[in-house]
Amino acid sequence: MDKLTKQQQRKHLLDRAAFGATPAELAEASRQSLPAVVRRLMGRPDTLPELKVVDPETAVTKRGLRGMVRDGQLDRDALKERIRMNAEKVRDLNLQWLDRMASGENALREKMALFWHGHFACRTMGQNPLFMQLYANTLRQHALGTFSDLLMAVSKEPAMLQFLNNQQNRKNAPNENFAREVMELFTLGRGNYTEQDIKEAARAFTGWQFTLDGQFVFRERVHDEGEKTLFGQTGAFRGEDVIRMLLDKPQTARHITAKIYRFFVNETEDKKRVDELAARFRKNGYDMADLMTHIFTADWFYEPQNVGTHIKSPVELLAGMRHTLNITFDQPQPQLFVQRTLGQVLFYPPNVAGWPGGKNWIDSSSLLFRMQLPNYVLKAADVPVRPKEDGDVNTEALARKGGQTFRTTVDWAGFEESFAKTPDADLPDALAAVLLPLPLRAEQRSLIGKPNQPGQTRSERIRALTTALMSLPEYQLT
Structure with a gap:
């Protein structure tokens, strides 16, 4: 493959740093300098609307079991209703976040948050919205x-402390789960600490707890105030001290940078390049905006070996499809059905390590469904597919009802407008430039059909070509 054209560069950037682009967005980005496009993608945190499905002041979780005890006995029907209501709120949170990703606003921030959701893997315990x-x-x-x-903020989140059992981590009865994952998954990576480090860190994290209304609290009465020795240092350390020690370790910068490289650049790590990025990351105070700007404006990011090699995660696939064609679902349930069928349900990572990603997204059943998905979505079709049984009662409940009938609204007029001046013969290439990571090949042309079909209007032809292009295996890649 030759060097990317300017439009191909912008397409690659918007696929990796965001959730794809509309034809109009791609055209606009192609007229701008690369640094200008990256700056716009960064967005601003003060323009980020919060996700909100429950009011912290009135959340049912705040009331604990009050109202569910009658005559000294737990009302099981009331408990079931509470669990059902909470599960619905978690579902609503999933869909609200997916809407934000598909909107295209603060696109890089939402993409980074999706990455962090896999890195700081956490799932709801007791369906706590x-x-x-x-x-x-x-x-x-x-x-x-x-x-x-x-790192500090997520480590103090009640959801994380609950998921990793730190509420049960007390002096004289330390629980090592939280301390282990902070080192193994969040910072250093496996093999860069000792079991003694874990034990001592667990003691330091005693007292890190939370209230029912979602507030972090430090409870001194259950904290181990004794001296601990970690990484050759001795002191009466608390959790914050452990976090600072981990950030001082060069391996933390290396571990994080390598994961970012594999997610945003290429699954095959370039060791020298990652070492250079890690040194920059640590030197600049772990500044994420600086690191991502450096990656997205580097010439090597646009080298042919980095293009069309990333398999879209199910959420990336769904959010990108929605964004590019401005698709809305008449009923939200099918989006949960897609997530579960393809193996990535927001707020339900499979384990503490998150989703493995890469080629793990693809197997014989999921690939077929992925390639048929555009037909289901764009043609409002019934889906003769059942989600894979994952043994998870929570995700089964999420996607159980109504997931097999897709009813959608597609902004075809807005999409087609960008191709108003494109000659019929050039439509396949023009559409492919928006939808696929690489130019059309001869064998792909034979699969999608000819630009003109007897009795077909231009609008119908654009829609047919778009559906055919999105049904190619290459649409699954960025």
Whole structure:
């Protein structure tokens, strides 16, 4: 493949740093300098609307079990109703965040927050919508700030403390789950600490707890005030001290930078380049905006080996499809059905390590559904597919009802307007430039059909070509 044209560069950038682009957005970006496009993608945190499905002041989670005890006995029907209501709120939070991703506003920030959701993997325990709402907004707010601020904020989120059992971490009975994952997954990576480091860090994190209304609290009465020795240092350390020690470690910058490189650049790591990025990241105080700007404005980001190699995650696929064609679902349930069928349900990562990503997104059943998805979405079709059984009662409940009938509204007029002056013979290439990571090949042309079909209007032809292009395997890549 030759060097990318300016339009191809902008397409690659908008696919990786955002959730794709409309034809109009791609045309506008192609007229701007690369730094200008990246600056616009960064957005501003003060323009970021919070996700909100529950009011912290009136959230049902705040009331605990009050109202569910009758004659000294737990009212199981009332408990089931509470669980159902909470599950619906978590579902609403999922869909609200997906709407934000598909909107195209603060696109890089939302994309980074999705990345952090996989890095700081956390799922709702007891279907608690308030905790997940707070957690998601923390990821989004700090997504392009400093990693040090993000790490500290997420580590104090009630959802995370609950998920990793730190509420049970007390002096004389330490629980090591939280301390282990902070080192293994959030900062240093596996093999860059000792079991003794874990034990001592767990003691330091005793007392890090939360209230029912979603507030972090430090409870001194359950904190181990004794001296701890971590990484060759000894003192009466608390949790904040451990976080600072981890940030001082060069391996933390290396671990985070490598994950960002694999997510945004290429799954095959360029060791020298990642080392250089990690050194810059640490030197600049873990500044995420600086790191991402440096990556997206680097010549090497646009080298052929980095283009068309990233398999879209299910959420990226769905949000990108919605954004490019301004698609709205008449009923929200099918979007949960898609997430579950393809194996990525927001707020329900499979485990503490998050979604493995890459080629793990694809198997024989999911690939077929992925390639048929444009037909289902764009043609409002019934879906003869059942989600894979994942053994997770929470995701099964999310996607159980109404997921197999897609009813959508597509802004075809807005999409077609950008191709009003495109000759019929050039339509396949013009549409492919918006939808695919690479130019059309001869074998792809034979699959999507000829530009003109007898009795077909131009609008019908654009729609047919668009659906055919989005049904190609290459549409699954960026």
